[in-house]
Amino acid sequence: MSLRRRRGFEPITIVGFIVTLILHGGAVTGVLLYRRALEAASKPPPPPSYVVAKLLRLGQPKDPKKLPDKIVPQEATKKDEGIDLSGDAHDAPARKKKKDDDAKLSDRQRRALDRADLLAAAQKEIEAEGSPDGVRHGTATKAEGGDPYLTKLADLFNRTWALPAIIPAAEARRLYLLMVLKIDKDGTIQTPIQVDRSSGNAHFDNSVTAAWQRIKKIPLPPPDRFASMLANGLGLKITWKGLQ
Amino acid sequence: MVIRKLLPLAISLCAAGAALAQPKREYTEISGTGQTLYRIAVPPVIDGGGAADAGRTLAAVVANDMTLSGLFKVLSPSGFLANLAKEGTGIELDPWVNVGAQAVVKARATLVGGQLSVDFYLYDVGKGASPVLQKSYKGSVKGARGLAHRFGDEILKYYTGDRGMFTTKIAFVSANPRAKSSHVYVMDYDGHGPYRVSSTGNQNVLPAWSPSGGLVYTSWLWNNPDLFMVGGGGGGGRAVRISKQPGLNIGAAFSPSGGSIALTLSRDGNPEIYTISPSGAIQRRLTANGAIDASPTFSPDGGQIAFVSNRGGSPQIYVMSASGGGARRLTFKGNYNQEPSWCPRADTPLVAFTGRDDSGNFDIFTVNVSSGELKRLTQGEGSNKSPTWSPNGRLIAFSSSRGGLWLMTKDGLNQTRVHKGGSQTPAWSR
Numbered sequence: 001m002s003l004r005r006r007r008g009f010e011p012i013t014i015v016g017f018i019v020t021l022i023l024h025g026g027a028v029t030g031v032l033l034y035r036r037a038l039e040a041a042s043k044p045p046p047p048p049s050y051v052v053a054k055l056l057r058l059g060q061p062k063d064p065k066k067l068p069d070k071i072v073p074q075e076a077t078k079k080d081e082g083i084d085l086s087g088d089a090h091d092a093p094a095r096k097k098k099k100d101d102d103a104k105l106s107d108r109q110r111r112a113l114d115r116a117d118l119l120a121a122a123q124k125e126i127e128a129e130g131s132p133d134g135v136r137h138g139t140a141t142k143a144e145g146g147d148p149y150l151t152k153l154a155d156l157f158n159r160t161w162a163l164p165a166i167i168p169a170a171e172a173r174r175l176y177l178l179m180v181l182k183i184d185k186d187g188t189i190q191t192p193i194q195v196d197r198s199s200g201n202a203h204f205d206n207s208v209t210a211a212w213q214r215i216k217k218i219p220l221p222p223p224d225r226f227a228s229m230l231a232n233g234l235g236l237k238i239t240w241k242g243l244q
Numbered sequence: 245m246v247i248r249k250l251l252p253l254a255i256s257l258c259a260a261g262a263a264l265a266q267p268k269r270e271y272t273e274i275s276g277t278g279q280t281l282y283r284i285a286v287p288p289v290i291d292g293g294g295a296a297d298a299g300r301t302l303a304a305v306v307a308n309d310m311t312l313s314g315l316f317k318v319l320s321p322s323g324f325l326a327n328l329a330k331e332g333t334g335i336e337l338d339p340w341v342n343v344g345a346q347a348v349v350k351a352r353a354t355l356v357g358g359q360l361s362v363d364f365y366l367y368d369v370g371k372g373a374s375p376v377l378q379k380s381y382k383g384s385v386k387g388a389r390g391l392a393h394r395f396g397d398e399i400l401k402y403y404t405g406d407r408g409m410f411t412t413k414i415a416f417v418s419a420n421p422r423a424k425s426s427h428v429y430v431m432d433y434d435g436h437g438p439y440r441v442s443s444t445g446n447q448n449v450l451p452a453w454s455p456s457g458g459l460v461y462t463s464w465l466w467n468n469p470d471l472f473m474v475g476g477g478g479g480g481g482r483a484v485r486i487s488k489q490p491g492l493n494i495g496a497a498f499s500p501s502g503g504s505i506a507l508t509l510s511r512d513g514n515p516e517i518y519t520i521s522p523s524g525a526i527q528r529r530l531t532a533n534g535a536i537d538a539s540p541t542f543s544p545d546g547g548q549i550a551f552v553s554n555r556g557g558s559p560q561i562y563v564m565s566a567s568g569g570g571a572r573r574l575t576f577k578g579n580y581n582q583e584p585s586w587c588p589r590a591d592t593p594l595v596a597f598t599g600r601d602d603s604g605n606f607d608i609f610t611v612n613v614s615s616g617e618l619k620r621l622t623q624g625e626g627s628n629k630s631p632t633w634s635p636n637g638r639l640i641a642f643s644s645s646r647g648g649l650w651l652m653t654k655d656g657l658n659q660t661r662v663h664k665g666g667s668q669t670p671a672w673s674r
Contacts (some may be wrong), residue, residue: 025344063602064576067609068577068609068620069620070620072621153274158276158278162276164281164317166315172279178271203403206368206370206371207370208368210346210370234272239273239276242277242279
């Protein structure tokens, strides 16, 4: 009898054992979870993920270790490019001819032609003001900024004059020549050119005065300055900046 | 009497008054950007008697000098409008102005008793019809080219103030693979009349000029790369061995004064740069490290030396004091920069060198010693190596895989072949 009792467990003992195990397990799990929560709270936050953006101006960035490419300098200014100065003198007769022709047309034809002219003019304007590949001196046919007359003169001079290569660029950037451009009533340049202050380099001075002599004739100044220019000439400071 | 005394004073006062009365003039600035070659005409030389052939040579040489200078455009004689027979050695301005000539070279040559007499005239069209330069020379017919070069030098000096380079020489090495030999040759700067200089051994390399016209080069005559010198007061035409240190005696460069030669010696095992006297006595050891230091070249004032070193891991150009020490790296781009040559102009702090680009091609570059700015002078036209400056610092000679020796301006323009044969490591006389 006593042997049987020793070998067996009371049901209450078993239930108590299970309840004890559950309680201990819960307590241990709670402590572990609490510690993990504490650790998580004390850790620094994970680094945020960034999207790296580089601002590229012209294609790929240059390799700082790479040897440079050769820079090919632009050719000297050519004479046969740039603004057409002959347009002013011929504008009036061209308009007159158009008026005479128009007189022979019917109203309907005239309206159709006017519309066509407008379309053509718009198209011409778009084409004349730029080129995707770039064009030396641009493609503009009229100077819109600054003084249009002086812009014309500067362009005319720059198409004729270029610094002689015998003058080093570094020296040329320091030189300037003060001169007066005097003209006759028809725009013919009076020679010899009046030099108010030499640049100090005879080759520079000669090349400038020779260029004006080659130009021979300039467009007439606008009416508001015609008399003044005829009487006093136009003071010019000639410098050379080179290609930047 | 009183009136006479007061008259100048009255005139001066009137002039001053007039000047004050004039309004101050305003000047509108016009800036140019283009640069153009100076247009020069070289019409046929007038034959004063028996000198027609020499005259053709004279005109051709002057015209070629002007073209090679990179400063002038020689106008084609077919476009001349001037009546040359009527003009003689003078000029009428209008026909030359009309063809765009800015300068005209006239000459008359006469052959008397085997001696050539030449009168040269230079006209600057902008200055009128009087010659701005006039020179007379006498010499043998054979020396006609030399007379023309001398006037070419005068033209260059007139327009730029610089010493001309048309009478200078270029030394170079030409290898003969079949004979397994390489020899040092010298020619006129324009490639005319090359002749062999080295008579020692089969392998002769890396020539360099002394300021007095002597030439040094390395030869294996005695089975060691020793330094030899020929000419320039160093034994006449016979080559004299001036440095025979064990190992390398190579890559010599004279100081501007001629008092010392910088070169690479490997007497202690590692290639280092030393200076020696023109007689070969060691003056100073300039570098001391485990890297290879080679190819020294002096600055115009003789105070600094540029050289090649691989102390930073790859061959790069460095600069140090001519007495050694204070070395600083000059090139940081590219991984194989060598063969430096310092521009002899004091106002142009440039070192030309050979650099290998990322495509494995060799090209000529310059680096500004002051700013470190790099500029590429050759690109896309074969491999180009071994730059050497003209004595006035206006041109650079170099060897090219396009064949032969070439000249170009210091901006890399006007590249022209002057010698067709195989040629390496040119050295321009001082």
